[in-house]
Each structure stands twice: as structure tokens, then as C-alpha cells.
Amino acid sequence: MACSIAAAPVAADVKSGVDAWSRGDYEAAVKEWREPALKGDPDAQFNMGQAYKTGRGVQTDLNIALEWYKKAAAQGHLKATDSYGHLLHYQGKVAEALPILQASSDRGDPRARYLLATELFNGTHIAKDWVSAYALMSLASSAGMTPASESLAQMDKYIPLEQRQAASVLAGNLEQSATRNAAQQADAFPINTQPPVKTTKQVAVPPAPQPQPKPKPVPVKAAPTVATNSASPWRIQLGAFGEEANAKKLWSSLKSGMTEMAALQPIYKSAGNITRLQAGPFASKSAADAMCAKLKAAGKACLVVPA
Incomplete structure (x- = not known):
């Protein structure tokens, strides 16, 4: 309005x-x-x-x-x-x-x-x-x-x-x-106040101080922007793990529990110490969305991501 x-x-x-x-x-x-x-x-x-x-x-x-x-x-x-x-x-x-x-x-x-x-x-x-x-x-x-x-x-x-x-x-x-x-929930006016495209420095709230008890996660750092390519095939992401073996266990469980998963290929995408379990490819985002909907209906975590 x-x-x-x-x-x-x-x-x-x-x-x-x-x-x-x-x-x-x-x-x-x-x-x-x-x-x-x-x-x-x-x-x-x-x-x-x-x-x-x-x-x-x-x-x-x-x-x-x-x-x-x-x-x-x-x-x-x-x-x-x-x-x-x-x-x-x-x-x-x-x-x-x-x-x-x-x-x-x-x-x-x-x-x-x-x-x-x-x-x-x-x-x-x-x-x-x-x-x-x-x-x-x-x-x-x-x-x-x-x-x-x-x-x-x-x-x-x-x-x-x-x-x-x-x-x-x-x-x-x-x-x-x-x-x-x-x-x-409707936002008021979503105004983009990011700097011009030519500016490469990203703005983020400075790191938040963390409490001292151990164990504890690392302090807050600026979050990078994730670039995507809309022309690429699509995948679904099923989880992120500190050990690749846990990602493989989840894939084995999902594949045996849902017949739709048998036609997909697992992708174990490593980034530092994290292994992300993805599956695909899907020719369109709508196809990936449909599979994610089935997984979420079964109580499983699922996100649609570009390949």
C-alpha cells in the first residue's frame, strides 16, 4: 500500500x-x-x-x-x-x-x-x-x-x-x-542500500564477542556473498557434516528409504573441514523443489541449490 x-x-x-x-x-x-x-x-x-x-x-x-x-x-x-x-x-x-x-x-x-x-x-x-x-x-x-x-x-x-x-x-x-x-510477514519497504556494484568490499556487522566456556564455536565473522548461476543445473542439499563418513551414512539411509532417490547421484562437496551432501542433477529448479518437498514431508532436511 x-x-x-x-x-x-x-x-x-x-x-x-x-x-x-x-x-x-x-x-x-x-x-x-x-x-x-x-x-x-x-x-x-x-x-x-x-x-x-x-x-x-x-x-x-x-x-x-x-x-x-x-x-x-x-x-x-x-x-x-x-x-x-x-x-x-x-x-x-x-x-x-x-x-x-x-x-x-x-x-x-x-x-x-x-x-x-x-x-x-x-x-x-x-x-x-x-x-x-x-x-x-x-x-x-x-x-x-x-x-x-x-x-x-x-x-x-x-x-x-x-x-x-x-x-x-x-x-x-x-x-x-x-x-x-x-x-x-510483510516487510515495510525493502530498500537496497548496498554500495554500487563496482565496490567489492562487503559490509557486515563487526564480530560479536563470544563467551569463554569451552567448547565454543568460533566468533562471528562477516558472511560472504554466495554467487549463483541461474543457467546451471540444480541440486538438492541434504546436510553439512564435519566428517565425510557421516554424509555417506545419510545418503545410504535416504537412498534405501526413498525410491525416488535411487535415480539421483550423490555429490560430496568439500569446503574446508565441511562436507556438504548434495544430490542431482535436476534440469530445472521446479524439479528440485518438488523433490525437496517430498523429503521435507518425510521430515528430512533439504535445500535447493545451483550446481
């Missing part, structure tokens, strides 16, 4: 700011956003938070960024809500961040899942739950977060196999639930 009033002065200022940001004119963007942000526009507020977090157009100030995110989040801006939870956690306000991270995780936000999984594994600020921790860390790893993959490899050393197997089932259920939650 808000898009239908794009010609109104406030919305026009926000759009002008986005155009300026896309050109790399960050000071002009902030100038355009400030007044509508003060008047309560959630997109402008979120964008001001981005500017103060990244130090583009203004001097970096995470406290001011936090306040802008908080204002936009209070109006239901989901991207601002995610950023608000991340930044609270980074500033050490873990108790305040946890319910926000939970809500973001429930919608499928990979960084929130990584932070929440870390807390559930360590059990310092929340009750320890290794099954949920492993499930969430697996999902964050499957989304392409390198630090999540590194933490998953560490978890493999401590979490018993039966709990990891239970986590695999839980991960599938969580992904189904996240898809429903994301569809039911």
Missing part, C-alpha cells in the same frame, strides 16, 4: 536517497533520508541505520545506528529488526538481543541462526540445547556462512551422532516453518 503513494514528498525523498546511494553519493543520500526518518518513515530510518553502521555519508556510530534500527523495527520493518538484533548482540546486550534473534531466525535469517545456535551450544545466556544448536548452525552453513561451517565442524567433535541425526530432522522442520513465517 505504501508503494501506491510513492509520489508523496516523503516517499520521493527516500527514493531520491536510494538513487544517490546507488551512485555512491552517500552524503546526498543521508541528506535525503534524514527528514523523512525524523518524520517516522521506516525505510528512511532503516537506511539511516545502515549509513551510521557502515560510515557512509556520516561518521560511523553504532549507537546511533542502533536507535534508527530500533525505530524502524518498532514499525514492523523486518530488515531493520534483523539488523537491530545483530547489533544488540555485537554490543554485548545478549539478553535483549535473544528474542529478536529468535524472531529473525524463525523467518530464516542466516546470521540470526548462527548467533542463536552459538548461544544454544554454549548455554551461557540461554538454556543449552545441542540439537537445536546443530540444526540452526547447519542451516546457517547451508546458506553459505563460512564461520557457521567452521563452528559446525567443531560441534561434530562434541555432539553425539544421535543428536546430530535428530538435528537434521529438526532443520527440515525449521526451514518449512521459516518459509511460512516469511510469507506471512
Whole structure:
């Protein structure tokens, strides 16, 4: 509905700011956003938070960024809500961040899942739950977060196999639930405030401090962007493991339990200490989606990925 009033002065200022940001004119963007942000526009507020977090157009100030995110989040801006939870956690306000991270995780936000999984594994600020921790860390790893993959490899050393197997089932259920939650919640205005394409440096919230008890996953690091090629054949990803043998055990179990899997080829994709179990190929994403739907209906974890 808000898009239908794009010609109104406030919305026009926000759009002008986005155009300026896309050109790399960050000071002009902030100038355009400030007044509508003060008047309560959630997109402008979120964008001001981005500017103060990244130090583009203004001097970096995470406290001011936090306040802008908080204002936009209070109006239901989901991207601002995610950023608000991340930044609270980074500033050490873990108790305040946890319910926000939970809500973001429930919608499928990979960084929130990584932070929440870390807390559930360590059990310092929340009750320890290794099954949920492993499930969430697996999902964050499957989304392409390198630090999540590194933490998953560490978890493999401590979490018993039966709990990891239970986590695999839980991960599938969580992904189904996240898809429903994301569809039911409407974001305010999804404005892209990333720098121009020619800029290669990626912006991310700085690493969050981690509690000291051992064992613990590695601290938060910036998540890389995962490039995809839409023209490539498709695969389904069935899990990520610290040991290839566990990936092979899962494939053997799935192949014997579902006749549809017999026609697929297993692919064991190694990345550092992590082995991702994938299967395919599929000629189209829709075919891969259909297979994933069958697996998820059977309580199995499954993600569609390009080959």
C-alpha cells in the first residue's frame, strides 16, 4: 500500500536517497533520508541505520545506528529488526538481543541462526540445547556462512551422532516453518542500500564477542556473498557434516528409504573441514523443489541449490 503513494514528498525523498546511494553519493543520500526518518518513515530510518553502521555519508556510530534500527523495527520493518538484533548482540546486550534473534531466525535469517545456535551450544545466556544448536548452525552453513561451517565442524567433535541425526530432522522442520513465517510477514519497504556494484568490499556487522566456556564455536565473522548461476543445473542439499563418513551414512539411509532417490547421484562437496551432501542433477529448479518437498514431508532436511 505504501508503494501506491510513492509520489508523496516523503516517499520521493527516500527514493531520491536510494538513487544517490546507488551512485555512491552517500552524503546526498543521508541528506535525503534524514527528514523523512525524523518524520517516522521506516525505510528512511532503516537506511539511516545502515549509513551510521557502515560510515557512509556520516561518521560511523553504532549507537546511533542502533536507535534508527530500533525505530524502524518498532514499525514492523523486518530488515531493520534483523539488523537491530545483530547489533544488540555485537554490543554485548545478549539478553535483549535473544528474542529478536529468535524472531529473525524463525523467518530464516542466516546470521540470526548462527548467533542463536552459538548461544544454544554454549548455554551461557540461554538454556543449552545441542540439537537445536546443530540444526540452526547447519542451516546457517547451508546458506553459505563460512564461520557457521567452521563452528559446525567443531560441534561434530562434541555432539553425539544421535543428536546430530535428530538435528537434521529438526532443520527440515525449521526451514518449512521459516518459509511460512516469511510469507506471512510483510516487510515495510525493502530498500537496497548496498554500495554500487563496482565496490567489492562487503559490509557486515563487526564480530560479536563470544563467551569463554569451552567448547565454543568460533566468533562471528562477516558472511560472504554466495554467487549463483541461474543457467546451471540444480541440486538438492541434504546436510553439512564435519566428517565425510557421516554424509555417506545419510545418503545410504535416504537412498534405501526413498525410491525416488535411487535415480539421483550423490555429490560430496568439500569446503574446508565441511562436507556438504548434495544430490542431482535436476534440469530445472521446479524439479528440485518438488523433490525437496517430498523429503521435507518425510521430515528430512533439504535445500535447493545451483550446481
